[in-house]
Amino acid sequence: MAADDATSTGEPAPLIEFRAVTKIYGAGLAAVSALDGVDLVIQQGEFVAVMGPSGSGKSTAMNILGCLDTPSAGSYRFRGIPVESLDRNQRARLRRHYLGFVFQGFNLLNRTTALENVELPLIYRHTPRAERHARARQALDLVGLTGWERHTPGELSGGQQQRVAIARAIVTQPSLLLADEPTGNLDTARSHEIMELLAGLNREQGITVLMVTHEPDMAEYAHRVIHFRDGRISDA
Template sequence: MTDGIPLVSFRGITRHYGEGGGLVRALDGVDLTIERGEFIAIMGPSGSGKSTAMNIIGCLDRPTSGSFRFSGVEVTALSRDERAKLRRNYLGFVFQGFNLLNRTTAIENVELPLIYRGTPKRERQEKAVRALQLVGLAGREHHTPGELSGGQQQRVAIARAIVTDPLLLLADEPTGNLDTARSREIMELITRLNQEKGITVVMVTHEQDMAAYAHRVIRFVDGRIASDEARKAA
């Protein structure tokens, strides 16, 4: 990956579903630049295009037209296998629902992305332990999700997302299933990963309090960016 150019660049990105009278313009000519090390919050009402934008950035969906570059690489020109490799090597994902395997331990859940990479067992266990320590779960490595609180489960999910040392962490409503206190803990953790590890963060959220942790807040309306505002430093 090349330094000195944006991590994410959208130019004229569209994403349409259906055709004729049933055509839905989920994204309608979006220009967006995200630099390395930023923390971006994406907001907007249901159907505004924010989740579609997230899915395209995460290589989970493809645009109908336009240019999407990731660190200078034109993603729209990549094959499915090449996009999967980009996703596996450079992206980490955190979801609202944790998406942990219930019958496996915290360390086994965190190891999963490394198994897909073919990382040797000893190395992946060492990396998983370090990731769990980083999110404050030292000593909980062998607990199953059922033995952990909601906030601790989300920490496991974050450890799983960062165990591969991604360039970009994509967080989709990461505090949606948590109470206020646990939500703050998770946001402080994500902020620390951004500041101390240099991980770029793109987070979709409906909650203004959570968006306040970000450097920039981008609001989508009707498939377009309605505003893109930098937060003032505290």
């Protein structure tokens, strides 16, 4: 982490900075407040676990963190950029360059090989074909799927599919990896393998990892655990 503090201003902008972030769905009497004035700072290089019962606002928070959604009120700065002032396409560019997503349901493209799935983000970055192949192979290598490049999701086990999804998320060398219950569909042994992988990526590649989980065992891999309750961060 010391290497990241080398900027001349001394105190670098945190990777993520929530100030009184509020998200309200609906309007009038039907309005539901999903997030209610959340403050949160996450520094580059952290491994943070997010926990909380369903309906606590953690999914909403993850959507805003992932620049898929914007707050109704408050400010969200990602690398110092005020995300709430960006339009849809600007947020897409931000995701394209700095974010990697791992979803609970893997969300791979069916009938498309592992290699092509991993290449997908690079296509939207207009990376030349040869480099795309090389980097996708490298990413699959990193998650331990050497030799499985030509297999489609249907031919892979759940653990392998999640590894493909992780490879797809890290192939762009993002500064933030968002994982939404990455072990939700896996057995214990597979879950620990995936957590080892994420911890390793955080440690060795310096990728900041933000992970939603229901399982305390998995949260133990993180440096820090944030608990959500009723749209706020509670100090558990």
